[in-house]
Amino acid sequence: MIDDRRRKFGARLALLRRTAGLSQRQLAARLCMVSGPATVTHNEISRWERGERIPNDWLPLIARALSVPLADLERAAAHARGDITAPQPRQDVETLRQLLATEDLLVPVPTRPGGRLGAQAVAVLAGRVHGLRLADDVLAGQDLIGPAFRELGEAARLHREHTFTEETGRALLVQVGELAQIAGWIASDAGCGDHAEQAYRLGISAARQAGDRPLLGQLEGSLAYHWSNNGRARDGRDLARAALTDAGPAAHPKTRALFLDRIAWTHTRTGEPQPALTALGRAHEALSADATEEAPQWAYWVSEDELRVMDARVATELRRPLRAVPLLTEVLATYDPTHAREIALYRSWLAMALADANEPEQAAEQARNVIAGGVASERIAERSRVLLHRLGAFAEVPEVRALLDGYDHLLRQERQ
Known part of the structure; x- marks a missing residue:
C-alpha cells in the first residue's frame, strides 16, 4: 500500500x-x-x-x-x-537576539574606542541601507535576515563607539532608524515576529533622537502594520493613527499616503469598514497632492499602483470581490516580474477574492501559482495556508481537489 x-x-x-x-x-x-x-x-x-x-x-x-x-x-x-526534522534556530536570529538584548544600543560606550567618524562614513552606510531595501524587492526575508541584522549591528556599533559632530550624529541616527525599519520588515517576513518588533522599537528610539518626524511615523506605522497582522489589531489601529500625527503636517505627500494606507488596513483588521474606506480615499488624495521637495528615499516604492493594491486587499477582506478582482488583475498584468514575493502576495488576495466570487477553478489556479512559487517568505507560507483552508469549501471541484491533495503537507505541518 x-x-x-x-x-x-x-x-x-x-x-x-x-x-x-x-x-x-x-x-x-x-x-x-x-x-x-x-x-x-x-x-x-x-x-x-x-x-x-x-x-x-x-x-x-x-x-x-x-x-x-x-x-x-x-x-x-x-x-x-518522512525524514523532515525540526528546523534548527538560525544563527542570524541568535545574533539578533544578542544584539537586541542590550539595554539601549544607542547609548555610547564611555571610552569611544572607534575614534572620529565623518560624514563620508555615514554616506557609505546610507548607500548600503538603500541597497538592502532594493534587495528586499527581489529577495525574501529568509534570504536577507542575516545581512540585514549584521548591518544593523554595525550601524549601532558605529554610534556607540565613535565620536562625531552633532550633524553627523543626527545623520547616523537617521540611518540606524532606516536600517531598523527594513530589518524589522525582513524579520517579520522571515517569521521572526518578536525580533521584528524589537528592531522597530530600536528604530523608533533612533528616529526620535534624530528629530526625524516622518521617519518616526514610518517606524511607528511599520510596527502598527505588524501588530495588526499578528493578533493586536486594535493596538495596531491606534498606533497607525498616532504615526500619522507624529509624522507631522509637513510630511511629504507620498509618506502621508503611506501612513493613511496603513490606517486603512488596520481599520479593516478591526472590522471597521467605513473608516477604512475613508482612509483609502484620503491616501489617494494625499498622493495626488503637489510636493515642493523630494520624498524620503525610503518612500521610493509608494505609487498609485500600490495604493490600488491596498484598495483591493481591503475590498477582499470586506468580502467585496467584484471590486477586488478587477483591481488586482489590472495591477498584476503590469507588475515587475522580478518582485516575486509581492506578486505572490497579490495573487493570494486575488485567489481569495475569486473564491468569494464563487469562481473556485480560477481561485485554485491563482493559489497554485502562489504556493508553487517557493518564495522563502513566512508571509507567503501563511497566505498559502489561509488559501488552502478557504478553498476547502470547494473540495468537490476537481481543480481544487488536486490543489488540496498536492499541498496537503502544508496543512499537516501547521497541525504539528
Whole structure:
C-alpha cells in the first residue's frame, strides 16, 4: 500500500507537470535531453506520480524542466520520505537576539574606542541601507535576515563607539532608524515576529533622537502594520493613527499616503469598514497632492499602483470581490516580474477574492501559482495556508481537489 505522504507528493508532481502543459511522455523527453547518459521513461514518471517512488536523484532536473524552485521540491520530497526534522534556530536570529538584548544600543560606550567618524562614513552606510531595501524587492526575508541584522549591528556599533559632530550624529541616527525599519520588515517576513518588533522599537528610539518626524511615523506605522497582522489589531489601529500625527503636517505627500494606507488596513483588521474606506480615499488624495521637495528615499516604492493594491486587499477582506478582482488583475498584468514575493502576495488576495466570487477553478489556479512559487517568505507560507483552508469549501471541484491533495503537507505541518 502506498504511504499517504508519497501519494500526496505524487499528486503534487502531477499537478506541476500539468501546470507546465506537459504530458508524461513530454516530461520524460525533456528530462532525457538534460540528463546526459541517464534516461527516464514516461512509465517511471507515472510511478512517481502514483507515489510508488520518490525521484530523489532527479529532483534538480525536474525542477529545471518544470521551472519550479528546487528547494520547494526537495522539501516536499523530504516530507514524503518522512525524514523532515525540526528546523534548527538560525544563527542570524541568535545574533539578533544578542544584539537586541542590550539595554539601549544607542547609548555610547564611555571610552569611544572607534575614534572620529565623518560624514563620508555615514554616506557609505546610507548607500548600503538603500541597497538592502532594493534587495528586499527581489529577495525574501529568509534570504536577507542575516545581512540585514549584521548591518544593523554595525550601524549601532558605529554610534556607540565613535565620536562625531552633532550633524553627523543626527545623520547616523537617521540611518540606524532606516536600517531598523527594513530589518524589522525582513524579520517579520522571515517569521521572526518578536525580533521584528524589537528592531522597530530600536528604530523608533533612533528616529526620535534624530528629530526625524516622518521617519518616526514610518517606524511607528511599520510596527502598527505588524501588530495588526499578528493578533493586536486594535493596538495596531491606534498606533497607525498616532504615526500619522507624529509624522507631522509637513510630511511629504507620498509618506502621508503611506501612513493613511496603513490606517486603512488596520481599520479593516478591526472590522471597521467605513473608516477604512475613508482612509483609502484620503491616501489617494494625499498622493495626488503637489510636493515642493523630494520624498524620503525610503518612500521610493509608494505609487498609485500600490495604493490600488491596498484598495483591493481591503475590498477582499470586506468580502467585496467584484471590486477586488478587477483591481488586482489590472495591477498584476503590469507588475515587475522580478518582485516575486509581492506578486505572490497579490495573487493570494486575488485567489481569495475569486473564491468569494464563487469562481473556485480560477481561485485554485491563482493559489497554485502562489504556493508553487517557493518564495522563502513566512508571509507567503501563511497566505498559502489561509488559501488552502478557504478553498476547502470547494473540495468537490476537481481543480481544487488536486490543489488540496498536492499541498496537503502544508496543512499537516501547521497541525504539528
